[in-house]
Amino acid sequence: MSPLPYTPSKQLQYHLSGRKLLETEIPFPAEWLKTCRQNGWIHEEKGISGEYPDCTCKRCGNQNPHLFAAYPCAHCGEMSIYCRNCIMMGRVSSCLPLISWTGPEPEFTPPHAPLQWAGQLSKGQQAASDAVLDALQHKKELLLWAVCGAGKTEVLFAGIEAAIKAGRRVCVATPRTDVVLELTPRFRQVFPEIKVAALYGGSPDRHLWAPLVVATTHQLYRYEAAFDAIIVDEVDAFPYTYDTTLQKAVQKAAKKDCARIFLTATPNEKWQQECQAGKRSHVMIPARFHRHPLPVPVMKWIGNWRRAFEKGRLPGNIEAWMKRRLSESKQALVFLPNIRLMLKAAPLFQALDEKIEWVHAEDPDRKQKVENMRAQKTPILLTTTILERGVTFPNIDVAVVGAEDEIFTEAALVQIAGRAGRSPAFPSGEVTFFHYGRTKAMLKAVRHIASMNEEARKRGLVDE
Ligand SMILES: [Zn+2]
Numbered sequence: 095m096s097p098l099p100y101t102p103s104k105q106l107q108y109h110l111s112g113r114k115l116l117e118t119e120i121p122f123p124a125e126w127l128k129t130c131r132q133n134g135w136i137h138e139e140k141g142i143s144g145e146y147p148d149c150t151c152k153r154c155g156n157q158n159p160h161l162f163a164a165y166p167c168a169h170c171g172e173m174s175i176y177c178r179n180c181i182m183m184g185r186v187s188s189c190l191p192l193i194s195w196t197g198p199e200p201e202f203t204p205p206h207a208p209l210q211w212a213g214q215l216s217k218g219q220q221a222a223s224d225a226v227l228d229a230l231q232h233k234k235e236l237l238l239w240a241v242c243g244a245g246k247t248e249v250l251f252a253g254i255e256a257a258i259k260a261g262r263r264v265c266v267a268t269p270r271t272d273v274v275l276e277l278t279p280r281f282r283q284v285f286p287e288i289k290v291a292a293l294y295g296g297s298p299d300r301h302l303w304a305p306l307v308v309a310t311t312h313q314l315y316r317y318e319a320a321f322d323a324i325i326v327d328e329v330d331a332f333p334y335t336y337d338t339t340l341q342k343a344v345q346k347a348a349k350k351d352c353a354r355i356f357l358t359a360t361p362n363e364k365w366q367q368e369c370q371a372g373k374r375s376h377v378m379i380p381a382r383f384h385r386h387p388l389p390v391p392v393m394k395w396i397g398n399w400r401r402a403f404e405k406g407r408l409p410g411n412i413e414a415w416m417k418r419r420l421s422e423s424k425q426a427l428v429f430l431p432n433i434r435l436m437l438k439a440a441p442l443f444q445a446l447d448e449k450i451e452w453v454h455a456e457d458p459d460r461k462q463k464v465e466n467m468r469a470q471k472t473p474i475l476l477t478t479t480i481l482e483r484g485v486t487f488p489n490i491d492v493a494v495v496g497a498e499d500e501i502f503t504e505a506a507l508v509q510i511a512g513r514a515g516r517s518p519a520f521p522s523g524e525v526t527f528f529h530y531g532r533t534k535a536m537l538k539a540v541r542h543i544a545s546m547n548e549e550a551r552k553r554g555l556v557d558e
């Protein structure tokens with residue numbers, strides 16, 4: 095196709111290409127849109143197709159009647175239906191269009207050597223990096239199953255570089271904003287000559303066209319047939335696993351012919367079985383970057399701990415465990431099943447040391463409390479599962495109180511155990527599951543970790 099005749103169209107082209115937007119998300123004069131429309135470069139469709147309750151949101155794919163609602167619409171003067179599932183990104187309604195680009199794709203001339211990174215991959219990482227490169231080059235699907243602390247980001251570099259060099263567009267998506275904020279500067283550093291857009295709620299890059307996009311899975315609601323490669327990090331994390339519209343968003347954002355890489359330390363049971371049966375293409379990194387085995391959790395029975403809490407005391411095992419860490423000044427994370435229990439138990443723990451802190455998802459001081467822990471001002475931090483992923487404290491022990499609670503799935507327990515021993519300077523840490531009856535999830539988690547260590551030994555990826 096011939097190049098676009100003048101600049102305004104080009105700006106619109108970059109803004110719209112690969113996306114599906116509301117008119118209010120297009121910050122250009124209506125005249126520009128009109129010209130492009132006349133050229134046949136614009137596709138418009140109703141935001142919601144079908145009649146309530148059998149309708150579909152054309153942005154997020156929601157089809158659940160409970161997630162639509164009617165409102166008196168100022169635009170058309172009648173009652174209109176809107177989608178509640180993606181309302182946080184602006185209202186998609188039955189009477190307003192979603193606009194997409196059908197004209198030529200933006201031109202992008204890749205730099206000669208996009209990747210500027212002098213680091214070294216471990217043996218385990220190198221094998222995984224080769225598999226990722228192959229999948230990205232040949233547009234295949236691949237699961238990268240890497241233990242917590244394996245160093246999975248570096249494993250993506252070579253593959254992303256090859257894709258960028260081939261003029262392809264790559265998206266790294268993750269369910270969590272924290273991860274977008276952590277990954278983006280790393281990619282910007284190693285790919286200094288290309289634009290890297292970070293997309294999350296309220297991000298300043300949301301209008302930026304970039305060959306490499308790091309986005310929350312939510313942001314992919316706005317994309318359609320945009321990417322030649324999609325890498326989903328923490329594919330097992332909330333809310334992605336439970337929200338099929340997010341999974342659809344990942345599918346929709348991909349071009350027809352697209353490489354797909356899924357990253358996780360804890361694949362779900364179905365995926366694990368498919369891997370074992372040879373039905374799912376995967377590559378495993380069973381060892382940490384620092385070549386020390388993963389700490390294997392120890393299970394300790396503590397009797398009816400809920401009753402003990404009711405009576406205002408800590409089970410003896412836990413008290414002894416706490417006192418030892420406090421006397422040795424060893425920092426620790428203690429996980430509890432929910433906020434209510436944690437708030438009830440907090441004073442019992444704090445009676446041992448008033449500097450003991452607690453944190454949960456709705457805690458307004460969450461960031462500060464995590465900082466205090468990192469600065470070693472807090473000896474022991476009590477937490478709900480919000481800290482099961484993503485946080486790294488160099489030298490800690492980890493305990494789960496009430497490990498039999500159903501919130502502690504195999505994946506949650508493996509992730510929690512993965513908080514210990516992450517630093518090369520302090521590669522070991524103790525992980526204890528305090529429980530009132532062993533569960534399958536606990537046994538599976540212990541087996542999972544032990545089998546990773548075994549695999550790592552077999553492949554010579556750990557030094558004992
Ligand atoms: Zn929607």
Ligand SMILES: [Zn+2]
Nearest residue numbers: 167170174189
């Ligand atoms: Zn309306």
